[in-house]
Amino acid sequence: MEVINYIGIFAFAASGALKAMEKQLDLLGAIVLGFVTSLAGGIIADILLGIFPPVNLVYLPYPITAIISVFLIILIRKNLTKISKKLLYFDAIGLGAFTAFGAQLAYFHNLNILGVAIVASITATGGGAIRDILVSEIPLILRKDFYATPSIIGGFVFYIVSLRFLDYISLILTFLLVTSIRLIAIKKKWELPKINII
């Protein structure tokens, strides 16, 4: 599972770096966006649960992975079209992994089922939301895509499964479920209904 977490950090940091290039930010902007996209969700989750300092700040392998990922993406930026599809899959893996770990953390802090779902989805999608806010866009998760929804579902599932089974089983199950839903959503181009006024 730990390996899967690093894949998530890489994919999320990459999406931050790509956004920075799209907006023509400088090198520091790319590092900041990569860092924020991959680690801010977990930092907010830690804050909400009262964990100080947040793990993503003090456990060095995480921020270092994020920063290296940014440089890597910058280096291979000319061949991005080749890997852009792979990045989408990595991103789905990250979504599943971050949801599972976020849910586990919230569950261990005795949050109720709704709290677990909220913290899990913040862990997985909060970084991307802040990335978009930083470049003055409405967060993608609010606008389109079946993206945050698998994460919320995953939070509920983790809670329910954990009532009966060892948390390691919930962890793997949540990861597989969220990543699968996300991959199917990409394939089938699922969307939530827009709210039609009138």
Added chain:
Amino acid sequence: MEVINYIGIFAFAASGALKAMEKQLDLLGAIVLGFVTSLAGGIIADILLGIFPPVNLVYLPYPITAIISVFLIILIRKNLTKISKKLLYFDAIGLGAFTAFGAQLAYFHNLNILGVAIVASITATGGGAIRDILVSEIPLILRKDFYATPSIIGGFVFYIVSLRFLDYISLILTFLLVTSIRLIAIKKKWELPKINII
């Protein structure tokens, strides 16, 4: 007072849902904006005061009220013009209630008078500010309206009254004062002076 708090959650969640419809977000976007508008101010106040996990996350009736309110607004969206004036009054009630409870919380945590005023106004207006940031607008409270001002005044008043009287009296007094100022401001179309350059 507790009933009044729920009226506030309803009105604030409604304003989040309305904003989501205005921006053509999907269902999840409406739920997120409703949740954030009604509960994020209190969550920030809890974080600033070191209360973990924040009450709005773990005391289920609050987030559930927010989510139900969003669905309610979506259901009655075709008759919104009829109730839009009532929503404005409910919003004023919410402003008063959230200010009073935020001030009480800060006062109990031994903040000074300025700290109480800041936490009270964050509790009451922080959610709306984040709602606007999420849809990439300059927060309404910064741009116009005599909106945050009653809340700040309410925080000062709570502190001063609490020095002499039971906190229950300050609570009701602050609520009545803030809501009244806000209602009068709506009626008279009060505005703070713009700062003229040159």
Added chain:
Amino acid sequence: MEVINYIGIFAFAASGALKAMEKQLDLLGAIVLGFVTSLAGGIIADILLGIFPPVNLVYLPYPITAIISVFLIILIRKNLTKISKKLLYFDAIGLGAFTAFGAQLAYFHNLNILGVAIVASITATGGGAIRDILVSEIPLILRKDFYATPSIIGGFVFYIVSLRFLDYISLILTFLLVTSIRLIAIKKKWELPKINII
């Protein structure tokens, strides 16, 4: 050093007030932006380190200095062209002071070198970033200027110097270094490389 801290609060609050005038916000908007620009970075740093309530909220001289600075800038707004260059120098002093104090705080909380650099730069540049987000702009630090970079360098230097010397020496050294780099960057118009897509 304490005096230098107040110069920083003044300069940062001034930049918030100026942004409010540029965006034609009202008086409250100017106070909020001034407050946020000068104090929010330190508040976020305190939250990340688990210090509640944040010092900038409860140690009255800081918020009062920020608010007075905003009124001062509004009063002298007609002569701003005369002092705009001085403000830039004051801002560089603030950047150095906030970096040094932020680094010291993080170091005392046993953060590793990367954590110290991150918290130091958040302390110094986080307020300005939130100021820009509030007026719906991409934060300046992401877009241009050799602004956050001296602050990050300062965080690393503080950590390394503190391993050998008294923290008071690191504090002054970091302040002098960051402010000097920033002043030279202003003079020489340094910029970080943009990432060219092709």
